[in-house]
Amino acid sequence: MTTSRAPGDLSPASAGTAEREGRRRGFRRERLVQALFLAPAALFLLLFFGYPVAKNVVMSLQEYTTRTFFTGEAPWVGLANYATAVGSSLFGPAMLNTALFTLGSIAGQFVIGLALASFFKRRFPLSGFLRSMLLLPWLLPLIVSSATWRSILDQDSGILNAFLRNLGVIQEPVPWLTSPSVALLAVVLVNIWVGIPFNVTLIYGGLQEIPEELYEAGAVDGATGWKAFWHITWPNLRPVVSVVLVLGVVYTLKVLDIILGLTNGGPANATQTLAVRSYQESFVNFQFGVGAAFSNILILISLVFAVVYLRMNRRAVDE
Amino acid sequence: MKKASLTCLMAMAAIAPLTLTACGGGSSQAAANEKVDSLTVLDYYNNEPDKTHIQGALDKCAAQLGVTLKRETVPGKDLIQKVLQRSSSRTLPDVLMLDNPDVQEIAATGGLAPLNDFGVDTSGFAQGMLEAATYEGKVYGLAPTANTLGLFYNKEMLAAAGIQPPKTWDELKAAAEKLTTGDRYGLAFSAIATYEGSWQFLPFMWTNGGEETDLKSPKVAEALSFIDGLVSSGSASKSVVNWSQADVRDQFAAGKAAMMINGPWQIPSLAKTPNIKWEAVQVPVNAQGLTPVAPLGGEVWTVPQTGNKAKQAKSAELVECISSDENQLALAKERFTVPTKTALAGEYVKAVPEMAAFAEQVANAQSRTGKLGKEWPKTATVMYTAIQLALTDQASPQEAFTKAEAK
Numbered sequence: 001m002t003t004s005r006a007p008g009d010l011s012p013a014s015a016g017t018a019e020r021e022g023r024r025r026g027f028r029r030e031r032l033v034q035a036l037f038l039a040p041a042a043l044f045l046l047l048f049f050g051y052p053v054a055k056n057v058v059m060s061l062q063e064y065t066t067r068t069f070f071t072g073e074a075p076w077v078g079l080a081n082y083a084t085a086v087g088s089s090l091f092g093p094a095m096l097n098t099a100l101f102t103l104g105s106i107a108g109q110f111v112i113g114l115a116l117a118s119f120f121k122r123r124f125p126l127s128g129f130l131r132s133m134l135l136l137p138w139l140l141p142l143i144v145s146s147a148t149w150r151s152i153l154d155q156d157s158g159i160l161n162a163f164l165r166n167l168g169v170i171q172e173p174v175p176w177l178t179s180p181s182v183a184l185l186a187v188v189l190v191n192i193w194v195g196i197p198f199n200v201t202l203i204y205g206g207l208q209e210i211p212e213e214l215y216e217a218g219a220v221d222g223a224t225g226w227k228a229f230w231h232i233t234w235p236n237l238r239p240v241v242s243v244v245l246v247l248g249v250v251y252t253l254k255v256l257d258i259i260l261g262l263t264n265g266g267p268a269n270a271t272q273t274l275a276v277r278s279y280q281e282s283f284v285n286f287q288f289g290v291g292a293a294f295s296n297i298l299i300l301i302s303l304v305f306a307v308v309y310l311r312m313n314r315r316a317v318d319e
Numbered sequence: 320m321k322k323a324s325l326t327c328l329m330a331m332a333a334i335a336p337l338t339l340t341a342c343g344g345g346s347s348q349a350a351a352n353e354k355v356d357s358l359t360v361l362d363y364y365n366n367e368p369d370k371t372h373i374q375g376a377l378d379k380c381a382a383q384l385g386v387t388l389k390r391e392t393v394p395g396k397d398l399i400q401k402v403l404q405r406s407s408s409r410t411l412p413d414v415l416m417l418d419n420p421d422v423q424e425i426a427a428t429g430g431l432a433p434l435n436d437f438g439v440d441t442s443g444f445a446q447g448m449l450e451a452a453t454y455e456g457k458v459y460g461l462a463p464t465a466n467t468l469g470l471f472y473n474k475e476m477l478a479a480a481g482i483q484p485p486k487t488w489d490e491l492k493a494a495a496e497k498l499t500t501g502d503r504y505g506l507a508f509s510a511i512a513t514y515e516g517s518w519q520f521l522p523f524m525w526t527n528g529g530e531e532t533d534l535k536s537p538k539v540a541e542a543l544s545f546i547d548g549l550v551s552s553g554s555a556s557k558s559v560v561n562w563s564q565a566d567v568r569d570q571f572a573a574g575k576a577a578m579m580i581n582g583p584w585q586i587p588s589l590a591k592t593p594n595i596k597w598e599a600v601q602v603p604v605n606a607q608g609l610t611p612v613a614p615l616g617g618e619v620w621t622v623p624q625t626g627n628k629a630k631q632a633k634s635a636e637l638v639e640c641i642s643s644d645e646n647q648l649a650l651a652k653e654r655f656t657v658p659t660k661t662a663l664a665g666e667y668v669k670a671v672p673e674m675a676a677f678a679e680q681v682a683n684a685q686s687r688t689g690k691l692g693k694e695w696p697k698t699a700t701v702m703y704t705a706i707q708l709a710l711t712d713q714a715s716p717q718e719a720f721t722k723a724e725a726k
Contacts, residue, residue, distance in 0.1 A: 069403040070428040070624075089725050155558045156502065157575065178557045180711050266512030267560040268707040283400065285696050286424065 053299070060292035068288070081293040085281075090272055098273040098298075101188055101259075102252045108192035109248060110241075113199025118229070120200070121207050131204070138197035146261025149190045153177050153262075180270035183263050187271050191258055195251075199244055206240030207233070239312075246309040250302050274298045355633040357387045361401070362416035362618070365392035368587060372653045376463070380640035386633060399425075406430045411623035413634040419451040419462065419619050420514075420687045420695055426454035427693055432622045433457035437635035443660045444642075447615040451686035460619035461642040464656035466582050467613040467684045468522050469676050470603060471589075474596040476503075476577040484600045485578075488545055491603040495554035498577035505554040507567045507576035510546070510710055514696075515564055516703035518614055518687070519580055520546065522602040525612035525685060531698055532690055534705070534720040541605075544716035547709045560710050571595070582616060583677045586655040599676045615684035617656065657681040 060081050062074035085091060120131050137145065152160050153176035161173040176186040214232050218224070223231050256275040263271045265280065274294055282291025358381075364373045370392060381388045391412070393401050399421060405411045406428060417425060425431055434441060434457075441449060441458045445465060452460040470491075472484055480498055485491040495505030510516045523546060524531075529539035549555040556562075562570070564581055571579040572592045580602065589597060601611040620641055622634045640646065647658040651667055657678045658667050664678045688695045705723035708714040714722045 066403060066424055067428040068407075070406040070430040072407070150561070154561075156556055175557060177561045178711070180713060263561065264512045266707050268711045268713045269512075269704065270711075280700075285700065 056292050056296060056299075060289055060296050062289055064288040064292070066286050074289075077289065081289040082297075084287075084290050085277075085293040085297065090269060090277060093269065094272045094274050094277050097184060097271060098253065098275070100184060101191070101255070101271075101273055102249055104185075104188040105191040105195060105252045105255075106245060106248045108188065109195035109199045110245065112192065113196050113244075114203055116196065116200045117203035117207055118233070120204060131200075134200055135197045137194050142194065142257040143261055145194060146190065146258050149193075150177065150262055153186055153190075177263055178267055180268045183267055183270045187259055187262055190262060191252065191255060194258065195248065198251075199248070202240060202244045203237070206237050209240075210236045242312050243309070246305050246312065249305045250309075253298060253302050253305075274301075355386060355629050357389060358414055358630060358634055358637060359412040360388050360390040360414045360416075361398075361405075361412040362390070362392055363395040363398045363418075364416075365394055369654060372650060375653075376641055376646050376650055377637075379646070380637050383640060384633060384636055386637075402430075406623075409626075411625055413623070413625060413627075413630050414637055415621050415623050416618050417460065417621055419448065419615065419617055422452045422460055422619050422621065423454045423688050423692045424696070425621075426457075426459045430623055431459045432624050432631055432635075433459055434461070434622065434635060434638070437622070437632050439635050439639050443662060445615070445659045445661055445681060445684070447681075447684045447686040447689065448617065448619070448659045450689035451615065452619045452621075454692070460621035461638050462617045462619045462659050463642045463647045464651045464654065465615055465617035465659045465681050465684070466584055466656045467615055467677055467680045468519065468580055468582050469599045469601055469613070469680060470578060471571060471581055471585075471597050471599045472578045473571070473574070473576075474598055476574075484598070485603050486600070487603050487607055488605050491578075492545075492549065492554070495549055495578065496552065499554050502575065504556050504570070504576050506549060506578045506580075507555060507562070507570045508546075508559055508580040509562050509564045509567050510559040510703070510706050511561060511563050512703050512707055513563070514699045514703070516560075516706055517699040518616075519564070520702060520706055521614040521685075521687070522580070522611065525614075526602065526604040526609055530690070531687075531695075531702075534698070534701060534724070537717075539720065540717045543706065543709050543719060545605075546706070547716050550710050551712075557710070560707050571597075583655040583657075583674060586673075599673070601676050601680050610683055611680060613680050613684050615681065615686045617659070 059074075061076060061078060062068075063077045063080075064074045068074045116134065120127055152158050155161065155173050155175050155178050158173075158176070160176070161170070164170045164174070175182055177183055210233060214236070215228060218228050218232050254275050255273075256279055259265065259271050259273060259276055260279070265272045265276045275298060278291050278294035278298065280291075281287045281294060285291075360377060362373065364370050374390065377388055377390060395418070398417070402411070402415065402417075402425060411430060415431075422431075439458075439461070441461065444461065448462050448465055449458060452458055452462070470485070476498055477484065477494070480494075482494045482497060483490075485494045491506070498505035509519045520542070521531075523542040524539050527538050527542045529536060529542055533539070550557060550559060556570075559567075564585070567576070567579050567581055568585045568588060570576040571581070572589060572595055574595065583599075589595065602613055604611050620638045622631050622638060625631060642659070644658075644660060644663060647660055647663055648667060648670075650656065651658045651663075651674075652671055655671070655674060657674065658664065659681075661682055664682065668675045668678050687699070691698055701720065701723045705714075705719040708722055709716045709719040
């Protein structure tokens with residue numbers, strides 16, 4: 001980025017030497033200015049993203065305990081922490097739960113987000129107001145959302161069970177957060193609720209980009225309603241959809257607060273994900289090395305999706 | 320050492336203006352005889368009314384010692400992270416409060432100074448509290464007051480059902496069954512997937528003769544089986560696996576539980592629902608005549624290794640002062656906790672009769688880390704996992720601990 005070597009000379013061979021020198025100097029100055037503009041951002045990234053990530057990788061290769069904080073001594077243990085992480089009997093279930101949690105959340109958020117965005121595309125009274133109300137889940141601190149949902153989902157006195165019972169949908173109260181077979185579903189449902197505003201906002205923006213003329217022309221050819229959606233909206237929305245999905249996956253993989261607030265990884269480990277494992281190993285069991293190993297595995301998985309995202313973005317720019 | 324200072328250097332580069340003084344530490348050792356006029360204090364009493372009560376005690380001692388205090392309070396769950404952060408940047412406070420099960424973990428880092436270095440007298444304190452604050456034979460902190468668990472019961476509900484406060488498991492089971500009606504459960508307790516869940520299981524395990532060093536013994540399984548029976552028979556809600564102790568209190572205060580296992584620190588908030596008339600007894604035991612053994616709770620005040628000997632000596636005096644007889648009684652009365660000097664129990668109960676059961680229970684209470692030390696977090700994790708496995712029917716009480724240990 002800050003290379004001092006002059007860039008390749010592209011001027012025609014017939015140009016005078018002096019002119020060439022001058023142009024090269026101008027070019028060099030321009031590069032310097034560019035570098036200076038980039039430097040603060042690069043420094044920022046290095047300090048606040050590069051350093052923690054590198055530190056995390058180093059930590060995962062050390063026996064890093066509470067003692068380390070005081071003495072600074074952290075013996076190297078190679079890949080032992082990764083072996084502990086992968087070898088623990090909770091690793092398999094945590095991987096599975098992470099996958100189910102992520103897939104379930106994304107599917108729900110996206111479908112509902114798309115439906116709501118399409119709905120709000122029509123103009124009707126109060127649509128602006130209602131749309132801004134939709135953003136509320138996004139504005140609430142997650143700790144507040146999860147505490148509220150915890151009381152809504154309470155088996156005995158929760159409002160959701162009372163509501164469903166009054167509707168006649170259920171006879172027995174649903175053990176939302178107290179049964180290992182239902183808890184993951186409950187956590188996914190809450191996370192869908194949290195993620196809807198993000199999806200609606202991006203998809204709504206995408207829908208606004210589609211020119212109205214396409215629909216008018218389509219209507220002439222008989223493409224209205226569902227047909228218009230499949231043949232006009234969906235293909236035109238594709239770039240936005242892929243961005244929403246990839247970012248959604250990366251955001252959802254690392255969700256921690258909602259699960260901690262609702263179930264704390266319980267009941268009976270039913271809602272353990274990689275993020276929860278990483279937190280609990282580090283800050284509950286004080287096994288910082290193992291915790292770092294878990295979070296590095298998580299970073300690696302996120303990285304795959306981040307690369308997909310970058311490639312997609314590059315194609316979008318090329319087009 | 321080298322790595323810590325490198326980290327510190329990098330951290331300083333990042334937020335240079337804020338940390339100009341942060342990485343010193345070593346240089347002040349020479350000033351052993353300097354006059355100390357201020358001390359820094361870190362604790363987790365960040366909520367009222369505790370915040371003010373503790374401030375009162377600190378102020379009194381500060382005036383006595385002729386120092387000014389700079390106090391910082393953080394939320395309870397953030398304290399350990401804060402302590403670790405501060406130990407790596409060598410900015411530990413002069414006086415540090417720790418929850419008693421954490422003392423050995425932090426003492427093991429080498430970050431705390433043993434109190435006998437400063438000639439602090441540790442005699443007369445409840446045995447359990449000293450055990451919790453002892454690491455490798457040295458006492459690292461003193462607690463002015465302690466708390467523990469007991470059985471709270473709703474007087475009106477028990478009277479209406481014609482039930483005496485239960486003393487044994489059989490009586491507790493029968494009472495819980497009889498008190499369960501409509502949307503009210505007989506008993507509420509916490510079996511959440513945190514240390515709170517493990518802590519609430521300890522009285523049942525210990526009074527039954529179970530030990531935390533041998534979780535696979537039949538005695539531990541029997542205790543779990545008893546708890547499990549309360550839930551599966553419907554005398555306690557299945558939601559206990561998701562209830563913290565604050566949730567348990569809310570159920571009790573709302574009249575949705577006739578009895579609860581909880582600690583005296585809930586008394587101030589129970590006072591906000593005066594229509595609930597309650598009393599407390601010791602946690603019931605398996606068979607008549609056994610001594611109830613409950614876990615010992617409470618916070619220990621310690622002196623971190625800051626490198627400034629004069630300040631450390633002054634800090635030790637402050638720790639001693641907070642735990643003086645007079646302060647113990649004052650704090651215990653204000654905060655519904657129990658003095659840790661066993662000789663003060665009589666006078667205390669006379670002043671606060673509703674604490675009688677808890678005062679008695681503290682005398683026989685055990686610390687969580689007395690036998691396990693640093694191993695406590697790991698064991699506590701196995702315990703709450705096993706409890707959750709059993710209560711959600713993923714394992715029988717007999718196999719739950721084996722299954723939980725594999726996790």
